[in-house]
Amino acid sequence: MSSRTITGAVAALTIALTASSGFAAEKKLTIGVADALTGGGAVYGLPQANAVKMAADEINAAGGIKVGSDNYKIDVIAYDDKANPTEATNAVRKLIDRDGVKYILGFCCSGSTSAVASFIGNEKAVMLVGNAAERSITTKKIPNLVRTRPPADYTGQAAGTFIARKGHKRIAVLGALDVGFYAQYVDAVEREVKKTGGEIIAREVFSLRDRDMTPQLTKIRGLNPDAILVVGYVEPAAFVYRQAVELGMNIPRYGFTSGSEEQFLRVTTSEQMEGVWDLRPTELTLLSATKNGIAYHANYTKKYNASPSPSSPYAYDQLYVLKAAIEAAGTVDDTVVVAKAIRGLPVPPQVVMQYQPVDGKMFDVNGQAYTSNGAFQWQKGKWVFVEDLPSDSKAYSQFLSTLN
Amino acid sequence: MLIEILQQTINGLAIGGVYVLIALGLTTVFGILGIAHFAHGSISMFGGYLTFFLVTSQGLPVLAAIPVALATGILLGLLVEMLAYRPVRHANHINAFIVALGLTMMVEGINLQLFGHEQVVIPTGLSRVFRFGGITVPELRLYVIIAAIVLVVAMMVFVERTKTGQAIRAVAENRDAAILMGVNVKSIPLIVFGISTALGVAAGIMVGALFAIAPGIGEGFVVKGFAVLILGGLGSFPGAILGGTVLGITESIAAGFISSAYKDVIAFVVMILVLLIRPQGLLGRTP
Amino acid sequence: MNRSLQSLAWLLVFAALAMLPQVLTVKYYLHLSILALIWVIMAQGQNLIQGYTGYVSIVGAGFMGIGAYSSTLIGMHFQWPIWATMAAAPLVTALFALATGYPSLRVKGHYFAIVTLAFNLIIVIVLVNYKELTNGETGISNIPKPWGGSRDAYFYLVLMLAAAMTALAALIARSRVGEILLAIRQNEDLVGSIGIAAWKYKLFAFVISAMYAGLAGALYAHFQSFINPEIFGVAQSLDAILAVILGGSGTIAGPVIGAFLVVFLPEMLRFADSFRLILYGLILVLATIFMPIGIVGVCKALIGRFSRKEAAS
Incomplete structure (x- = not known):
C-alpha cells in the first residue's frame, strides 16, 4: 500500500x-x-x-x-x-x-x-x-x-492580426524590449503583419527608468512609419505617447501597456492620448x-x-x-x-x-x-472597449505544448 | 539628417541641464569637503516630491510651492551635514562614503513611505509646443532649459563675485591658506550643503515637472552626476557645466544614431575613455 | 588573544557550522546558511580591496554575475562538468577584472568607487541586452545542481570553500603583499615614494577580490539553479560593502560575521517591508559613526579591556 x-x-x-x-x-x-x-x-x-x-x-x-x-x-x-x-x-x-x-x-x-x-x-x-x-x-x-x-505572445498574435487588418505596412516599435515577454509580444505581432506584407522597421528600446523618449522618437520620426507600437510598463509608456505628440508625430499609435486612465492622465493630457489603441488581455476595466x-x-x-x-x-x-x-x-x-x-x-x-x-x-x-x-481605444478621457480580438486559445495551447 | 541632429541636440539639452545642476551640487560638496555625497540624488527627488505634494494635496500654485520646497531642501541639507557627515569628517574617507550610502537608503525609504511607489508628475498645465522649421520644442522643456541656464549663471556669479563665494573657492583651493586669511572655515560646510541641496532640489523639481519622479530615479541621476564630474574634472565648476551638457547631448545622439538599448553604456564608455586619456577630466587641473 | 587560542576559536566555529545540517530541522535556515556562506566568500574578497587596500569597489555583484554566467554558459555550451566550470568561473572573472581594473585604478578615493559602480551598471545592461548569449532579463533556469540537488551536500561544499577562501585571505593579509596593501590604505603617496609600484598591488587586490566574487557567483548559480541580471545589480554590491563594514574591515573574522548579518538581517526584518530600507540605512549610518571598527573591532576592544582588568586584579 x-x-x-x-x-x-x-x-x-x-x-x-x-x-x-x-x-x-x-x-x-x-x-x-x-x-x-x-x-x-x-x-x-x-x-x-x-x-x-x-x-x-x-x-x-x-x-x-x-x-x-x-x-x-x-x-x-x-x-x-x-x-x-x-x-x-x-x-x-x-x-x-x-x-x-x-x-x-x-x-x-x-x-x-x-x-x-x-x-x-x-x-x-x-x-x-x-x-x-x-x-x-x-x-x-x-x-x-x-x-x-x-x-x-498569445495576446501579441491577436494584436498583430488587428494591426495588419488596419492596413499598416511599416510599423515602428518602441518598448521595454529588454524584458523577455515584451519582446515575445512584438515577435508575435511581426509574424502576423508579415503575412499581409507588412514589416517592423525599427525596434527601439527604453528602460524602466527612462522618461525622456525624445531621442528614440526623433529617430522613428525620421523613418516615416505608418504606425507606432508601444510595448512596456505604463509609467514610461505614458511618456512615449505624450512626447510623440510633442514631436508632431501624427500617426496611429498602438500599445500593450494595460495602464489605467489615472496612470496615463498623471503624465499626459486626454487630448494627447486621444485615439491611442491598447491591445491587451480583457483585464479589469469598468466598461x-x-x-x-x-x-x-x-x-x-x-x-x-x-x-x-x-x-x-x-x-x-x-x-x-x-x-x-x-x-x-x-x-x-x-x-x-x-x-x-x-x-x-x-x-x-x-x-x-x-x-x-x-x-x-x-x-x-x-x-x-x-x-x-480586446482592443481598447482612448476616447474622450477614457479607455473604451471597441471589440474582441479573435484569439484561438486552443491553437495557442497546442503551440505552447510544443515548447520547452 | 541635419534636422535630426539639431532635434537630438535640443532633446539632450533638457536632461543635460538637469545633469549640470546635479553635478554642480556634487562638485561643490566634493571640492570643498571631499565627500562623495551619494544621497544627493534622493534628497533632490525629495524636493521634487514635496513640490508635487504641495501642489496637488495642498492646492498651492507651482510658483509658490517651489520656494517652500527649496527652503525645506536647504534645511534638510544642513541637517544631513550636521548629523551624518560632520561626525565622520576626520575619519577615513571610506567612512564618509558608507555614511552617504546609508543616507541614500534612508532617504529612498522615506520617500517611498511618504509618497508611495507610483510615479508622480508635478502638474504645470504647460502643454504648448513651439515649432522652428522641422524642429519642435515643447514649452515646458524650453522653460526647464532656461531655468537651468539662469541657475548656473547665478551660481557662477555667486562664486566669482560675492565674498562668501570667494571664501568657498579659497577653502576649496587651499584650506590652510584660507584659515590664515581669516575665512570662517566652520560655517563653510553648512553654506556649501545649503547651496548644493538647493541646486539639487531645483533639478528634482525640473525632473518632476518635465519627466517624473519614482523610486530609484534619484540614484540614477546621482550616478550620472558623478560621471559628469569625472568627465569635466573633479571640483571644477566649468567642467561640471561642460560635462553635463556633453553627457546629455551624447546620450541623445547615441540613442538616436547608435543604439537605444546601449545608450547608458555609451555614456559610461565616454567617461572611461576620458579617464584613460585625460585622468584629470576635460577641464580639470593637472594634479 | 594569542595565535593558538585564535586557531582554537576558528576550529570551534568551523565545527559548529559543520553540525548545522544535523541541528537545523527547518530547512529554510539551512538554505539561508548556504547563501550566507556564499556571501562569506564574497565578503572576504571585498575585504581585500575595501578593508585592506582602502578602495571601495562597487562592482562586486557585477563580478559575481560574470562568475555565475560563465560557469553556467560554459557548462551549457561545452558540456564541461560542474566542478570544471566552477573552477573556470573565477579565471574568466579575473580577465574582466584586469580589463576594468586598469582604468578604474587611475583614480583614487570616491572616484574609484563611482567608476566601479559604472562598471557594475554596464555589466547589468550587457547581461540584459546580449540576449543571444544570456537569454536577457528572462534569465537561465535549470542550471545543473551537483549531487542531485542535495542541500546537505552542497552545504558542506560551500562550507569547505568558504573556509579555504578565508584561510587564503588570512595568508594574503599576513604576507608582505598584505603589509603593502595596508600601507597603501594608510598613505599611498608614501608607498610610492619608497619605490614600490603601488598600482601593481592595487590591481592584484582588485583582481583577487574579483576572483572571490566570481567563485561566489558560480556557487550561487549552481545552488539556486536560476540566474538573471537583476540578481547582480548595484544593490547587491552595496550588500558586500555593508558586510565588510558591519563585520569589521581589515580583519579576517569581520567578513564572516558581516556575511551572515547581511543574509539573515533582511530575513528577520521581512515583516517591516518599506521600513526595511530606512532601518537598513540607519543601521549603516549609525554603525559607521559609532562603530567604525565593526563588530570584530568592538569585540577586540572589549576583550582587551576585560583581560587588562583581569591582569590587574
Whole structure:
C-alpha cells in the first residue's frame, strides 16, 4: 500500500468519524503570498496581495472552504519579494519550510517567478502565478504550477492580426524590449503583419527608468512609419505617447501597456492620448466588466481606498480556483491531488477575469489559463472597449505544448 | 539628417541641464569637503516630491510651492551635514562614503513611505509646443532649459563675485591658506550643503515637472552626476557645466544614431575613455 | 588573544557550522546558511580591496554575475562538468577584472568607487541586452545542481570553500603583499615614494577580490539553479560593502560575521517591508559613526579591556 492510499484511507476514516459525530470542525488553512510589496514591481504586486486578502475575507465570511465536513478558514501570510529572484526564493523557502504553507499565490513579476518556478516542482506545494507574463513559466510542464494570466505572445498574435487588418505596412516599435515577454509580444505581432506584407522597421528600446523618449522618437520620426507600437510598463509608456505628440508625430499609435486612465492622465493630457489603441488581455476595466468585475471594483475600492489595478484580479481569481480545487479534491494536505484537481477544473463562477476554457477546463495541460483579448481605444478621457480580438486559445495551447 | 541632429541636440539639452545642476551640487560638496555625497540624488527627488505634494494635496500654485520646497531642501541639507557627515569628517574617507550610502537608503525609504511607489508628475498645465522649421520644442522643456541656464549663471556669479563665494573657492583651493586669511572655515560646510541641496532640489523639481519622479530615479541621476564630474574634472565648476551638457547631448545622439538599448553604456564608455586619456577630466587641473 | 587560542576559536566555529545540517530541522535556515556562506566568500574578497587596500569597489555583484554566467554558459555550451566550470568561473572573472581594473585604478578615493559602480551598471545592461548569449532579463533556469540537488551536500561544499577562501585571505593579509596593501590604505603617496609600484598591488587586490566574487557567483548559480541580471545589480554590491563594514574591515573574522548579518538581517526584518530600507540605512549610518571598527573591532576592544582588568586584579 502506498503512502498516498494510506493518507486517503485515514482521511476517509476521519471524515466518516466527524460526519457520524455530526460536528463540523472549524479549521485553519494558511496560504502564502509571495509578491512585490515594495520597489518597482509593487505597482503590480501590492494590489495582487490585497486582492488575495480580500478574496480570503470573502470566502471566510461565506463559511470558508468545505472539505468533507470540515470548514477551513483561510489565513494569509504575505511576504515581500521585491520582484527580486533571490528574495523570492528566500520568501518561498520561508513559507514552505518554516510556516508550513502548501499553497502559494501572488507572483506579479517574471524574474522572481521564474526563480521560484525553477524549484517548485520538487516541493510538496502548489504555486499559482498571477501577472507574470514571461512565456517560459508554463512551458516546462511543472505539474504543481498554474498561471491565470496568458503569456504575452498569445495576446501579441491577436494584436498583430488587428494591426495588419488596419492596413499598416511599416510599423515602428518602441518598448521595454529588454524584458523577455515584451519582446515575445512584438515577435508575435511581426509574424502576423508579415503575412499581409507588412514589416517592423525599427525596434527601439527604453528602460524602466527612462522618461525622456525624445531621442528614440526623433529617430522613428525620421523613418516615416505608418504606425507606432508601444510595448512596456505604463509609467514610461505614458511618456512615449505624450512626447510623440510633442514631436508632431501624427500617426496611429498602438500599445500593450494595460495602464489605467489615472496612470496615463498623471503624465499626459486626454487630448494627447486621444485615439491611442491598447491591445491587451480583457483585464479589469469598468466598461467591459462583468457583474463580478463591477462588484470586485466596488469592494476593492471600499476596502483599500484606492482603485484596483487592472491586473489585480489575476491573483483574486487564484484563491477561488484554489478553493474550488480543494473542495473537488476533498483534501487540503495532499498537494498532488489538489494540483491535479486544479488542472481538471471548469472556470469557477466567482472569478473576475473572462477566461476562455480549453476543452471545458480553465487551465490547459501546461497549467495555463487564457483570457479573451480586446482592443481598447482612448476616447474622450477614457479607455473604451471597441471589440474582441479573435484569439484561438486552443491553437495557442497546442503551440505552447510544443515548447520547452 | 541635419534636422535630426539639431532635434537630438535640443532633446539632450533638457536632461543635460538637469545633469549640470546635479553635478554642480556634487562638485561643490566634493571640492570643498571631499565627500562623495551619494544621497544627493534622493534628497533632490525629495524636493521634487514635496513640490508635487504641495501642489496637488495642498492646492498651492507651482510658483509658490517651489520656494517652500527649496527652503525645506536647504534645511534638510544642513541637517544631513550636521548629523551624518560632520561626525565622520576626520575619519577615513571610506567612512564618509558608507555614511552617504546609508543616507541614500534612508532617504529612498522615506520617500517611498511618504509618497508611495507610483510615479508622480508635478502638474504645470504647460502643454504648448513651439515649432522652428522641422524642429519642435515643447514649452515646458524650453522653460526647464532656461531655468537651468539662469541657475548656473547665478551660481557662477555667486562664486566669482560675492565674498562668501570667494571664501568657498579659497577653502576649496587651499584650506590652510584660507584659515590664515581669516575665512570662517566652520560655517563653510553648512553654506556649501545649503547651496548644493538647493541646486539639487531645483533639478528634482525640473525632473518632476518635465519627466517624473519614482523610486530609484534619484540614484540614477546621482550616478550620472558623478560621471559628469569625472568627465569635466573633479571640483571644477566649468567642467561640471561642460560635462553635463556633453553627457546629455551624447546620450541623445547615441540613442538616436547608435543604439537605444546601449545608450547608458555609451555614456559610461565616454567617461572611461576620458579617464584613460585625460585622468584629470576635460577641464580639470593637472594634479 | 594569542595565535593558538585564535586557531582554537576558528576550529570551534568551523565545527559548529559543520553540525548545522544535523541541528537545523527547518530547512529554510539551512538554505539561508548556504547563501550566507556564499556571501562569506564574497565578503572576504571585498575585504581585500575595501578593508585592506582602502578602495571601495562597487562592482562586486557585477563580478559575481560574470562568475555565475560563465560557469553556467560554459557548462551549457561545452558540456564541461560542474566542478570544471566552477573552477573556470573565477579565471574568466579575473580577465574582466584586469580589463576594468586598469582604468578604474587611475583614480583614487570616491572616484574609484563611482567608476566601479559604472562598471557594475554596464555589466547589468550587457547581461540584459546580449540576449543571444544570456537569454536577457528572462534569465537561465535549470542550471545543473551537483549531487542531485542535495542541500546537505552542497552545504558542506560551500562550507569547505568558504573556509579555504578565508584561510587564503588570512595568508594574503599576513604576507608582505598584505603589509603593502595596508600601507597603501594608510598613505599611498608614501608607498610610492619608497619605490614600490603601488598600482601593481592595487590591481592584484582588485583582481583577487574579483576572483572571490566570481567563485561566489558560480556557487550561487549552481545552488539556486536560476540566474538573471537583476540578481547582480548595484544593490547587491552595496550588500558586500555593508558586510565588510558591519563585520569589521581589515580583519579576517569581520567578513564572516558581516556575511551572515547581511543574509539573515533582511530575513528577520521581512515583516517591516518599506521600513526595511530606512532601518537598513540607519543601521549603516549609525554603525559607521559609532562603530567604525565593526563588530570584530568592538569585540577586540572589549576583550582587551576585560583581560587588562583581569591582569590587574
